Amino acid sequence: MTPRYEPHEIEAKWQRVWEDERAFNVPNPVPGAPTAANHWYQLEMLPYPSGPSLHMGHVLNYTMGDVQTHVRRRSGWHVVRPMGWDAFGLPAENAAIREGRHPRETIERNIETMRAQMKRLGWAIDWEREVAAHQPTFYRWTQWLFQQFVAHDLCYRREGPVNWCPNDRTVIANEYVVDGRCERCGAEVELRNMTQWYMRTTAYADELLEYDLPEGGFWPERTKAIQRNWIGRSEGAEILFQVEETGEDLAVFTTRADTLFGATFFVLAPEHPFVESHASDEAREYARHAGARPVEERAAGTTKTGVFTGFHAVNPVNGERLPIWVADYVLMDYGTGAIMAVPAHDERDGEFAEAFTLPTTVVIDEDGKLVNSGRFDGLPAAEGAQAIVAALEAEGRGKATVHYRLRDWSVSRQRYWGCPIPFIHCERCGVVPVPEDQLPVILPDIEDYAPKGKPPLAQDEEYMNVDCPQCGGAAQRDPDTMDTFVDSSWYFLRYIDSHNDEAPFDRFVVDYWLPVSQYIGGVDHSTGHLLYSRFFVKALNDWGMLGFREPFARMFHQGWVTLGGTKMSKTKGNVEGPDAVTDAYGADAVRLYILFMGPADQDMEWTPDGVEGIVRFLRRVWRVVHEVAERSPNDGVREGPLARKANETIARVTDDVLRRFQFHTPIAALMELLNELSGATDAPDARFAAETAVSLIQPYAPHVAEELWTVLGHERLWEAPWPEADESQLVRETFELVVQVNGKVRDRFEVDVSLSEEELVARARTSERVRSYLDGGEPRKTIVVPKKLVNFVV
RNA sequence: GCCGAAGUGGCGGAACUGGCAGACGCGCCGGACUCAAAAUCCGGUGGCCUUCGGGCCGUGUGGGUUCGAUUCCCACCUUCGGCACCA
Incomplete structure (x- = not known):
């Protein structure tokens, strides 16, 4: 008589066993002792504990990582699989504001519930490595690293235009402004001039375009394309034009030096300093109005506007006099803020020339060869560009240069719930680091942490007023906190050595485990978190703190789990957690179902409708395995049609999970095996087929698999060797x-x-x-x- | 405009290296069990035609390469993502 399948009892039972056995805790290697060569660092992006529940997107992500972890472990790999919390930052703080509580309270409660959900789903996580960004033991080292960046001139303060979110009342990074709006709250961002800390990401602009991955490393083409677009490297030349009336030089940046003979006028951005210092009253008036309009608005204008400045620039290649205009289609923050205008070969210059009836000279013919270009006539365009730049360079009037779209990462935030910036402002000594033995600078518990436009910490006099570490005089702390992406730029390093209180991490253990073997997370972090983390690792490598230059060897982006067509997220309010389905059918059903819904890298609309099919499958597995245990002889026959099917299934599942990183087709393969087995539970090779099926299901549904493993008379499936296909049976x-x-x-x-x-x-x-x-x-x-x-x- | 990804039954999807298109599941249809229902089990399920043997069509569109194309090449259409008055 087959007992009923009671998922809740089984799941609670085995979760207790694994915890008591410390089944998924993994020690670090010890210097001098032999180390396992086959090691694997399985990592999924850590969650923001901003909501009171995981959503199905998390479930997809972490279950994928879990399947990978189990299969690798059982295949003889030494696998580390940690977890932590992106506890600082806007999402977490805004959640606390919504609830009218202190962020620490809200966040720590959310962490409790999310951790409980993770344990209830039975994920194989090494909980002894757990970290949270808001713990002083973690942010002490975030502060220490911040000071290192400053010491190495990769972090600096300057005044400049920043993106201000009027709703969240803080500066946000370029990377998290989407279509002119705050990525978090959707409010339109304003440009403000402020003095801020910046990470010098541009120092690695070129290197971030290269992916120096270890063997077996792989990044999707689309992620690389997104990063490439974001960095926006463009090769060209800087060319000096002399202003005829004043004799001073104005530099332009161009990618089309081949069209230099076609320049018929010259244009400055409204913000260009020459306009304010020299231009006519009319031009200055225009510039003041045009420059104040945001870039999006300037781009939206259908007709070109501009005003002649009254000055002329001399084309260095042929001495021609070009009228200097000011126009808002030229932007100050790209290139040099000045262009040579070639209406024949540039659409925007063409429109401008038409609007103001300026002349046009064609300098490239249909064959792509230079014409009307003096001694350069007849050269193909690309060669012509090189020749012209070389000629200018010889005269000191030009040189080949590279420009980037990438801007340095602004990291100061005028909010409370973040990592305090470990610097002190002294009138006499300037900006002084907090001495290392005084770290961490503890985030004080303040009553009123609400954003007011001024940093909340600025109101806490006890916090703000300190003695200067250098001169001992009265000084003030930096009232800002760090962008939460500073925390997440190095959390994966801290996991490896999370209890170290002498250093952020020990190089030996980090060099052993990293680069991360497989990283799983959203493609939306391509230009933010992923780029910042790569920047961090390159810098730390240059300082000798670690021995690799890329943090993540293999990158995988899961698709969005959508509800009503849009991505599940706290801000959009369309969140569906795993609890309802877990209550109804158990964790194993949830795990199987989310992976069976479709290819993991494609978006999937959440509906619990199809879960019935998975539940039927699990009940069938349960019944069939019990039937086999009763009816099929236990004499180890490994030949016959079922054994053949079982061996084929081993090969398919293993290849799909390990090589193809595909998780839904193995479930289909297991269903096929079960379908064949269910009709022949008394066959001589039925027992082998059933054992194989249970063993292969284990990464997906570890609880029921463990239970059925004992029904078949075995123990400790979680550490049993992963089945290997018998090649002779595949023939x-x-x-x-x-x-x-x-x-x-x-x-x-x-x-x-x-x-x-x-x-x-x-x-x-x-x-x-x-x-x-x-x-x-x-x-x-x-x-x-x-x-x-x-x-x-x- | 530039860069990248993707288009297959009613639905989610499979077919990995050019070789049987539609595995597996959902849904639907029929049957068994039942007083009945649920659950479970068995069978069917791309479209059109059929003398019930089978035949023809079919993987966004149009071409091409090939004995053979969902797969390779060219052009185009659509959808999604990134960048964008970026010089």
């Missing part, structure tokens, strides 16, 4: 020969694999059905694909 004695006539299938039948090509053709010709198509004649041509088909061409 077939017969195969189904497909016979085509003119590429169309006309017959198919089983034949012996040992048949030669000639014998296959002979067998194919005996087929009645094929003969009727051959019409008694000889085929013009016969194609034989060994072990597959014969094709007659008539």
Whole structure:
């Protein structure tokens, strides 16, 4: 009599066992002692504990990581799989504001519930490595690293235009402004001039375009393309034009030096300093109005506007006088804020020339060769550009340069819930680091942490007023906190050595585990978190703190789990957690179902409708395995049709998970195996098939698998070796020969694999059905694909 | 405009290296069990035609390469993502 499948009892039981056994805790290697060569660092992006529950997107992500972890572990890999909390930052703080509580309270409660949900889903996580960004033991080292960046001139303060979110009342990074709006709250951002801390990401602009990955490393093309677009490297030349009336030089940046002879006028951005210092009253007036408009608005204008400044620039290549205009289609923050205008070969210059009836000179013909370009005539455009730049360079009037779209990362935030910036402002000594032995600078508990436009910490006098560490005089702390992406730029390093209180991490253990073998997370972090983390690792490598230059060897982006067509997220309020389905059917069903919904890298609309199919499957597994345990002889027969199917399934599941990183097709393969097994539970090889099925299901549904493993008389499946396909069983004695006539299938039948090509053709010709198509004649041509088909061409 | 990804039954999707299109599941249809229902089990399920043997069509569109194309090449359409008055 088969007992009922009671997922809740089984799941609670095995989760207790794993915890007592410390089944998924993994020690670090010790210097001098032998280390396992086969190591794997499995990492998924850590969650913001901003909501009171995980959503199905998290469930997808972490279950994928879990399957990978189990299969690797059982295949003999040394696998570390940690977890932590992105506890600082806007999402967490805004959640606390909504609830009217202190962020620490809200966040720590959310962490509790999310951790409980994770444990309830049975994920194999090494909880002893857990970190949270808001713990002083963590942010002490965030502060220490920040000071290192400053010491290495990769972090600095300057005044400049920043993106101000009027709703969140703080500066936000370029990377998190989407279509001119705050990525978090959707409010339109304003430009403000402020003095801020910046990370010098541009110092690594070129290197961030290269992916120096270890063997087996892989980043999706689209992620690289997104980062490439964001960095926006553009090769060109800087060329000096002399202002005829004043003799001073104005530099332009161009990617089309080949069109230099086609320049007919010259344009400055409204913010260009020459405009304010020299231009006519009318031009200055225009510049003041035009420059104040945001870039998006300037771009939206259909007709070009501009004003002549009254000055002329001399084209260094032919001495031509070009009128200098000021126009808002030229931007101050790209290139030099000045352009040579070539209306014949640049669409925008063309529009401008038309609007103000300026002349046009064609300098590239239909064959892509230079014309009207003096001694450069006849050169192909690309060569012409090089030759012209070389000629200018010889005269000191130009040089080849590279420009980037990437800007340095602004990291100061005028909010409370973040890592305090460990610097002190002293009137006499300037900006002074807090001495290392005084770290961490503890985030004080203040009553009123609400954003007011001024940093909340500025109001806490006890916090703000300190003695200068250098001169001992009265000084003030930096009232800002750090962007939460500073925390997440190095958390994956801290996991490896999370209890270290002498250093952020020990190089030996970090060099052992990293780069992260497989990182799983959203593609939306391509230009932010992923880029920042790569920047951090390159810098730390340059300082000798670690021995690699890329943090993540393999990158995988899961698709969005959507509800009502949009991505599940706290801010959009369309969140569906795992609890309802877990309550109804158990964790194993949730895990299988979210992975069975479709390819993990594609978006999927959440609906609990199809979960029935998975529940049916689990009940079927339960019943069939019990039946086999009762009826099938336990004599270890590993041959026969079921054994063959089992071996094929081993090969498919293993290849899909380890090589193809595909998680839904293994479930289909297991269903096929179960379908065959369910009709023959008393076959001699049924027991082997059932054992294989249970063993292969374990990464997906570890609880029921563990239970059924004991039903089959075994123990400790979580550490049992991953099954290996018996190659001899994969070799077939017969195969189904497909016979085509003119590429169309006309017959198919089983034949012996040992048949030669000639014998296959002979067998194919005996087929009645094929003969009727051959019409008694000889085929013009016969194609034989060994072990597959014969094709007659008539 | 530039860069990148993707288009397959009613639905989610499979087919990895050019070789049987639609695995597996959902849904639907029929049957068994039942007083009945649920659950479970068995069978069917791309479209059109059929003398019930089978035939023709079919993977966004149009071409091409090939004995053979969902797969490779060219052009185009659509959708999604990134960048964008970026010189």
